[in-house]
Amino acid sequence: MAEQLKMTGIKKAFPxxxxxxxxxxxxxxxxxxxxxxxxxAGKSTLIKVLTGVYxxxxxxxxxxxxxxxxxxxxxxxxxxxxxxxxxVNLCPNLSVAENIFIGREPxxxxxxxxxxxxxxxxxxxxxxxxxxxxxxxxxxxxxAIQQMVAIAxxxxxxAKILILDEPTSSLDASEVRQLFTIMRRLxxxxxxxxxxxxxxxxxxxxxDRMTVLRNGRLIGEYRTEExxxxxxxxxxxxxxxxxxxxxxxxxxxxxxxxxxxxxxEARQLGRTGAIxxxxxxxxxxxxxxxxxxxxxGRTELARLLFGADRPDHGQLLIDGKAEAVKSPREAxxxxxxxxxxxxRTEGIVGELTxxxxxxxxxxxxxxxxxxxxxxxxxxxxxxxxxxxxxxxxDPERLVRNLSGGNxxxxxxxxxxxxxxxxxxxxxxxxxxxxxxxxxxxxxxxQLADGGMAVLFVSAELEEVLRLSHKIEVLRDRRLVEELExxxxxxxxxxxxxxxxGATP
Amino acid sequence: MIDVxxxxxxxxxxxxxxxxxxxxxxxxxxxxxxxxxxxxxxxxIGVYNYEGFGDTQVLLNVFVDNAFxxxxxxxxxxxxxxxxxxxxxxxVIALTTTVAATLLTAGWxxxxxxxxxxxxxxxxxxxxxxxxxxxxxxxxxxxxxxxFLARGLSLLINRNSIPITNDFWTQxxxxxxxxxxxxxxxLNVVIALIVVLIAALVLAWTRFGRNxxxxxxxxxxxxxxxxxxxxxxxxxxxxxxxxxxxxxxLYSFYTSSGYSLHGxxxxxxxxxxxxxxxxLLTGGSGYVLGTVLGVLVxxxxxxxxxxxxxxxxxxxxxxxxxxxxxxxxxxxxxxxxAK
Numbered sequence: 059m060a061e062q063l064k065m066t067g068i069k070k071a072f073p074x075x076x077x078x079x080x081x082x083x084x085x086x087x088x089x090x091x092x093x094x095x096x097x098x099a100g101k102s103t104l105i106k107v108l109t110g111v112y113x114x115x116x117x118x119x120x121x122x123x124x125x126x127x128x129x130x131x132x133x134x135x136x137x138x139x140x141x142x143x144x145x146v147n148l149c150p151n152l153s154v155a156e157n158i159f160i161g162r163e164p165x166x167x168x169x170x171x172x173x174x175x176x177x178x179x180x181x182x183x184x185x186x187x188x189x190x191x192x193x194x195x196x197x198x199x200x201x202a203i204q205q206m207v208a209i210a211x212x213x214x215x216x217a218k219i220l221i222l223d224e225p226t227s228s229l230d231a232s233e234v235r236q237l238f239t240i241m242r243r244l245x246x247x248x249x250x251x252x253x254x255x256x257x258x259x260x261x262x263x264x265x266d267r268m269t270v271l272r273n274g275r276l277i278g279e280y281r282t283e284e285x286x287x288x289x290x291x292x293x294x295x296x297x298x299x300x301x302x303x304x305x306x307x308x309x310x311x312x313x314x315x316x317x318x319x320x321x322x323e324a325r326q327l328g329r330t331g332a333i334x335x336x337x338x339x340x341x342x343x344x345x346x347x348x349x350x351x352x353x354x355g356r357t358e359l360a361r362l363l364f365g366a367d368r369p370d371h372g373q374l375l376i377d378g379k380a381e382a383v384k385s386p387r388e389a390x391x392x393x394x395x396x397x398x399x400x401x402r403t404e405g406i407v408g409e410l411t412x413x414x415x416x417x418x419x420x421x422x423x424x425x426x427x428x429x430x431x432x433x434x435x436x437x438x439x440x441x442x443x444x445x446x447x448x449x450x451x452d453p454e455r456l457v458r459n460l461s462g463g464n465x466x467x468x469x470x471x472x473x474x475x476x477x478x479x480x481x482x483x484x485x486x487x488x489x490x491x492x493x494x495x496x497x498x499x500x501x502x503x504q505l506a507d508g509g510m511a512v513l514f515v516s517a518e519l520e521e522v523l524r525l526s527h528k529i530e531v532l533r534d535r536r537l538v539e540e541l542e543x544x545x546x547x548x549x550x551x552x553x554x555x556x557x558x559g560a561t562p
Numbered sequence: 563m564i565d566v567x568x569x570x571x572x573x574x575x576x577x578x579x580x581x582x583x584x585x586x587x588x589x590x591x592x593x594x595x596x597x598x599x600x601x602x603x604x605x606x607i608g609v610y611n612y613e614g615f616g617d618t619q620v621l622l623n624v625f626v627d628n629a630f631x632x633x634x635x636x637x638x639x640x641x642x643x644x645x646x647x648x649x650x651x652x653x654v655i656a657l658t659t660t661v662a663a664t665l666l667t668a669g670w671x672x673x674x675x676x677x678x679x680x681x682x683x684x685x686x687x688x689x690x691x692x693x694x695x696x697x698x699x700x701x702x703x704x705x706x707x708x709x710f711l712a713r714g715l716s717l718l719i720n721r722n723s724i725p726i727t728n729d730f731w732t733q734x735x736x737x738x739x740x741x742x743x744x745x746x747x748x749l750n751v752v753i754a755l756i757v758v759l760i761a762a763l764v765l766a767w768t769r770f771g772r773n774x775x776x777x778x779x780x781x782x783x784x785x786x787x788x789x790x791x792x793x794x795x796x797x798x799x800x801x802x803x804x805x806x807x808x809x810x811x812l813y814s815f816y817t818s819s820g821y822s823l824h825g826x827x828x829x830x831x832x833x834x835x836x837x838x839x840x841x842l843l844t845g846g847s848g849y850v851l852g853t854v855l856g857v858l859v860x861x862x863x864x865x866x867x868x869x870x871x872x873x874x875x876x877x878x879x880x881x882x883x884x885x886x887x888x889x890x891x892x893x894x895x896x897x898x899x900a901k
Contacts, residue, residue, distance in 0.1 A: 109786070136788075147786045149775070149846070150779055151590075151846035152772070152776060156772060161788055163769055170768065211787075
């Protein structure tokens with residue numbers, strides 16, 4: 059069968075990052091093709107190239123055998139490539155019919171024929187088994203229906219290629235089934251469908267073939283039935299997790315903490331669309347690791363505990379008492395600190411000095427009306443610069459001039475200075491070199507020995523294994539298993555859980 | 563090709579998906595209806611309290627005195643519907659009247675001056691639109707610059723008020739359409755109503771009009787849907803520039819003069835009229851009809867204060883301010899309920 063779409067050697071670089079490095083990709087008519095990879099692997103860049111949002115730096119795109127250049131969304135649409143994005147990209151203030159036809163309204167003498175448009179919209183929705191009032195405003199319908207309307211628009215553009223970018227992330231199970239029925243029907247009509255989802259089960263249910271990307275490179279193209287889930291995950295994550303293996307093994311054995319009243323206990327805590335209700339206890343002096351693929355709900359879970367998002371399920375107990383942590387401020391007041399995964403955007407303030415960055419959280423806790431005396435500041439900052447071995451050990455240096463690892467330490471210092479009882483660290487070691495990683499890991503272990511509870515979130519399984527007393531495995535925004543970290547637990551065991559969703 | 567193995571099951575879908583439909587009675591119309599109600603209440607208060615307020619001509623005079631504002635506000639409606647703002651319109655009026663008066667005094671024929679001043683405003687709008695689109699400048703900043711530019715230019719041309727004595731201008735200014743004893747409207751009103759009519763048709767029935775709404779609803783989506791976002795945006799500011807200069811021409815008919823200080827703060831009146839008329843400041847929702855009602859509300863406040871007689875004219879501003887607050891809060895409530 060001839061390829062509907064063939065991309066060869068696609069290159070796309072942004073300042074400082076190579077997003078796509080010589081990627082080949084093809085789509086056959088009448089197939090559902092999944093594009094797989096972790097966040098940052100290049101999936102969205104590839105899609106944006108395909109939809110004409112980004113121009114490519116190198117490589118070729120062929121549509122049904124003819125080379126094309128996609129200069130913009132309109133050209134891509136005219137070439138028969140339509141996209142339905144994760145966030146429904148329609149206009150909520152227009153009617154359903156308009157959303158399907160805007161830009162291509164049936165007209166007579168330049169005047170839009172509304173009744174004709176409504177009729178056609180009705181017809182094109184009927185193809186998707188949808189019978190709704192097309193003159194109603196789009197945002198009066200549920201997200202699922204808006205999604206269908208987006209697909210109807212895409213299909214009505216006589217799409218030969220339909221790109222569905224995370225279409226299921228906001229749908230419930232029955233809506234997903236409905237969507238899949240439609241996808242199969244379109245596939246049987248000969249449409250080539252590119253499907254992106256981080257729900258592995260869904261990919262395995264619907265995709266005929268998949269292409270795996272990692273770090274902007276093509277890993278390979280596989281038939282779904284020939285690639286078991288475990289192997290797929292291995293390909294998505296890559297071998298990198300072995301690189302850290304050599305670093306000292308000292309950390310973990312430490313004392314297993316006593317089982318008193320947990321510092322924090324979550325009972326069926328959850329938030330619709332972010333993370334399914336879960337149970338979790340954290341003791342003083344305990345390191346709890348969160349493992350799972352990117353997008354599996356790790357950060358969402360941590361944000362719930364910190365009050366950055368409001369739970370809509372269950373309750374949170376701090377020191378055995380039910381508490382509503384409504385905001386990060388309240389969480390901080392109760393001794394919970396959260397070091398964010400986006401240290402550049404949510405953590406470090408590059409234009410301030412090391413000292414100012416370290417003092418920030420403590421000052422915020424005290425309130426801006428009561429500045430910390432400078433002598434006290436210097437004293438505290440000195441202590442933490444020494445303790446964390448921040449280099450260069452110059453408190454007045456601008457933080458943006460520090461290496462990633464040292465920035466991370468500054469961020470840690472900021473939270474440690476507030477003497478939290480529970481420290482939540484999200485991806486503290488991402489993007490920093492191996493040596494700095496080891497230091498931060500050692501630090502976490504030391505803190506736990508000193509009686510602090512730590513919730514350690516990381517994509518690197520080895521790291522989680524090395525540090526944690528127990529490991530919570532997440533998958534598809536659900537906490538699927540809790541493992542006591544013993545000799546029988548290793549990366550393979552966790553990967554298996556991630557892949558199969560094994561129930562406890 | 564239709565897949566026969568999975569026959570359509572509309573019945574089931576209606577129960578799963580169709581039931582999600584939340585019924586809301588025309589939220590989009592609520593602000594316009596509120597303005598209409600306010601207008602009726604204000605009018606009733608006027609008729610009840612003041613003798614002669616109920617005369618038809620009093621109502622028509624509201625149109626006569628605010629025709630230029632109506633034209634400007636129509637242009638502003640397009641801009642605000644895309645989620646933008648145009649602060650330059652008052653200054654463009656000043657520039658238009660000054661240029662027109664200066665050239666007419668210099669003996670230029672009206673047939674040249676009229677298209678020329680309209681062109682000046684249009685080109686200014688085009689320029690600001692282009693800056694906004696190509697350099698990604700905030701509309702607020704770009705049109706603020708345009709405002710200073712236009713006001714500065716007109717001050718440069720002449721600091722004083724210039725009377726217009728041109729025959730054509732005088733004729734236009736004195737043209738009246740009479741409907742009976744003492745009941746009339748001026749040419750300005752006719753022009754303004756034609757502008758309103760065209761604008762309403764364009765917004766409701768043309769692709770350009772619908773693109774304006776789409777951009778106001780979600781500009782990123784509009785772009786991804788392949789709509790000509792840049793072109794539409796530039797066109798909207800061009801249109802507003804044209805309306806401002808046409809408003810300027812009407813204003814010079816109305817006052818028979820050109821003055822660099824004409825139209826001071828008029829941009830704010832126009833914005834107030836549009837917002838009171840129920841157009842969302844965030845864009846994407848509202849009607850030209852609402853704007854008409856908004857202008858009428860502003861005009862009626864003035865009329866009431868005139869009839870009252872012992873009130874300072876600054877009360878107009880105070881009432882407008884309060885109304886603006888109320889309507890913006892109303893918009894918030896309506897949109898929040900819609901979310």
